[in-house]
Amino acid sequence: xxxxxxxxxxxxxxxxxxxxxxxxxxxxxxxxxxxxxxxxxxxxxxxxxxxxxxxxxxxxxxxxxxxxxxxxxxxxxxxxxxxxxxxxxxxxxxxxxxxxxxxxxxxxxxxxxxxxxxxxxxxxxxxxxxxxxxxxxxxxxxxxxxxxxxxxxxxxxxxxxxxxxxxxxxxxxxxxxxxxxxxxxxxxxxxxxxxxxxxxxxxxxxxxxxxxxxxxxxxxxxxxxxxxxxxxxxxxxxxxxxxxxxxxxxxxxxxxxxxxxxxxxxxxxxxxxxxxxxxx
Amino acid sequence: xxxxxxxxxxxxxxxxxxxxxxxxxxxxxxxxxxxxxxxxxxxxxxxxxxxxxxxxxxxxxxxxxxxxxxxxxxxxxxxxxxxxxxxxxxxxxxxxxxxxxxxxxxxxxxxxxxxxxxxxxxxxxxxxxxxxxxxxx
Numbered sequence: 001x002x003x004x005x006x007x008x009x010x011x012x013x014x015x016x017x018x019x020x021x022x023x024x025x026x027x028x029x030x031x032x033x034x035x036x037x038x039x040x041x042x043x044x045x046x047x048x049x050x051x052x053x054x055x056x057x058x059x060x061x062x063x064x065x066x067x068x069x070x071x072x073x074x075x076x077x078x079x080x081x082x083x084x085x086x087x088x089x090x091x092x093x094x095x096x097x098x099x100x101x102x103x104x105x106x107x108x109x110x111x112x113x114x115x116x117x118x119x120x121x122x123x124x125x126x127x128x129x130x131x132x133x134x135x136x137x138x139x140x141x142x143x144x145x146x147x148x149x150x151x152x153x154x155x156x157x158x159x160x161x162x163x164x165x166x167x168x169x170x171x172x173x174x175x176x177x178x179x180x181x182x183x184x185x186x187x188x189x190x191x192x193x194x195x196x197x198x199x200x201x202x203x204x205x206x207x208x209x210x211x212x213x214x215x216x217x218x219x220x221x222x223x224x225x226x227x228x229x230x231x232x233x234x235x236x237x238x239x240x241x242x243x244x245x246x247x248x249x250x251x252x253x254x255x256x257x258x259x260x261x262x263x264x265x266x267x268x269x270x271x272x273x274x275x276x277x278x279x280x
Numbered sequence: 281x282x283x284x285x286x287x288x289x290x291x292x293x294x295x296x297x298x299x300x301x302x303x304x305x306x307x308x309x310x311x312x313x314x315x316x317x318x319x320x321x322x323x324x325x326x327x328x329x330x331x332x333x334x335x336x337x338x339x340x341x342x343x344x345x346x347x348x349x350x351x352x353x354x355x356x357x358x359x360x361x362x363x364x365x366x367x368x369x370x371x372x373x374x375x376x377x378x379x380x381x382x383x384x385x386x387x388x389x390x391x392x393x394x395x396x397x398x399x400x401x402x403x404x405x406x407x408x409x410x411x412x413x414x415x416x417x
Contacts, residue, residue: 015373059361064313065302085315085365153361155298196360198351199293200378201389201406203396228288228296236294236360265397269374 002177004279005047006259007185007251008040009215009244010133011272012056012126014084020132021089036262036274037133043260043276044134049184051097052143053104053170053250055243056126056188057152059084062118069116070158071166073108074147075101079123091128097144100177104146107173113166123147130188133274143184152189152240160230161223163242167249174250187247189240191263193270196236203271207233208263211241216258216277219248237270254280297359305357308345311335312362321369350380382406384413 016033019025025034061084063069077098081091105117131141148170151157158166167185174183191208194200211234214221222245230239248256260276295301302309311332314320324331332342344352348370353363360377367377379389388409395405 060309060313060359060365061316065306065309065359083316083318085312085321086368087318087321153297153359154302155296194294195364195374195377196350196354196381197293197295198381199291200381201392201396202293202402203393204402205396226288228291231294231296232288232291236296266393269378269393 002051002174002179002181002183004171004174004183004185004251005049006043006276006278007187007247007256008044008130008134009187009247009273009275009277010130011190011267011270011274012129012188013268013270013272014086014125014129015268016129017088017091017125017132020136030267032264033262033267033272036264037136039260040134040274040276041136044184047182047184049143049182051100051181051183052145052186053148053174053183053247054127054130054145054186054188055148055150055167055246055250057240057243058149059124059126060153061124062122063149065154068151068154069149070151071113072116072118072121072149073101073105074118074121074145074149075105076119076121079121079127079145079147081124081128082122084124091125091132092141094123094127094131094141095144097146100179100181101146103177104170104173107176108166108169111169111172113169121147121149126188130186148246150242150246152237152242155227157227157239157242159223159227160225160242160245163246164219164223164249167246167251168253170246170250171252185247185250187244189243190234190238191241191271191273192234192238194235194237195269199235201269202235203265204233204235204238205263205265205271208271208273211244212261212263212273212275215244215248215275216256218255219245248277251277252279256280295354301357301359303357305341305359307336307338308341308353308356308358309362311337312358312365315365315369324369348380350377382409384409388413
């Protein structure tokens with residue numbers, strides 16, 4: 001039976017990709033952030049996952065507003081990055097795990113999650129940067145992926161409660177998968193930040209700390225706020241914490257063990273955070 | 281397409297990109313989405329008027345783009361993830377876009393972010409930023 005080795009959570013600010021490209025990891029601005037990944041590297045070398053289930057959000061690369069799925073699941077043999085509008089160097093492609101994708105899709109729909117399935121899906125910085133941070137020096141990614149895209153762009157967004165339930169349903173699907181893979185769960189984005197409006201630059205460490213303190217042992221605590229209240233507390237783009245909540249659900253319903261945390265303000269306009277958890 | 285009857289209190293300085301905004305901003309966001317293609321970015325730079333006309337921007341959207349007004353674009357239904365692609369054409373990053381929306385210099389906007397990293401609340405850091413802008417411009 002497949003084993004879930006744990007979960008890795010990280011911010012995915014586009015500027016991180018620029019810093020990696022320019023080799024700025026040890027510059028004073030970036031060092032407190034990048035130093036938080038040493039433990040991630042050690043942990044991944046130890047638990048050796050070969051599949052990653054990734055919860056992230058598209059930023060107008062794969063999805064436009066003509067068709068905006070609330071929950072989309074990739075079922076492609078490979079996933080490519082493309083020009084996100086800034087002409088930056090492209091990130092490495094990813095190998096998909098189509099059999100596992102369809103297993104999860106079948107299980108989710110049976111559990112009444114009416115997801116959108118994607119046999120083609122471009123992936124943007126929200127998926128690529130967490131991998132660049134986790135495996136900085138590899139020629140090809142050591143894991144195959146099953147990506148989930150959660151709508152954090154166009155309201156109404158799915159509730160935190162629904163995202164947690166989605167993740168838990170993914171966990172149930174993984175429990176019935178008979179392959180021998182070692183699976184890591186990844187949640188990307190956040191934490192608090194706001195790019196748009198007169199409140200641009202808003203950051204809320206108090207709410208971020210609440211989220212990080214509760215995510216491992218009591219993730220339901222993060223589901224009591226409406227999306228509107230989450231925007232108030234986390235900022236318009238801080239609602240990307242929905243990806244973290246779904247990923248936490250996929251780790252299982254039992255309390256998990258936090259084994260690493262790094263939190264740094266600011267990276268670009270964002271409170272940047274990194275966490276690792278293992279199943280109970 | 282309006283929000284639920286019991287919609288929560290508005291959030292100051294915050295514009296939720298909901299169904300109303302998505303419908304209102306469709307043309308503007310469609311144009312910005314096209315900028316994922318480098319050839320389209322060049323076509324915009326070559327003839328902005330013609331490129332905007334091709335996407336049938338509303339007069340409000342066209343005016344906001346011509347004035348490089350980020351808040352105007354948001355009021356016209358623009359979504360920041362798409363607008364960021366337009367900003368990229370002009371070499372602007374999210375701190376530049378933040379300074380444009382808050383009406384302060386980029387340096388003062390960046391200082392506000394760093395102040396939050398140094399322990400100030402957003403309200404403290406924001407208040408100091410506005411004050412500094414008034415004094416020093």
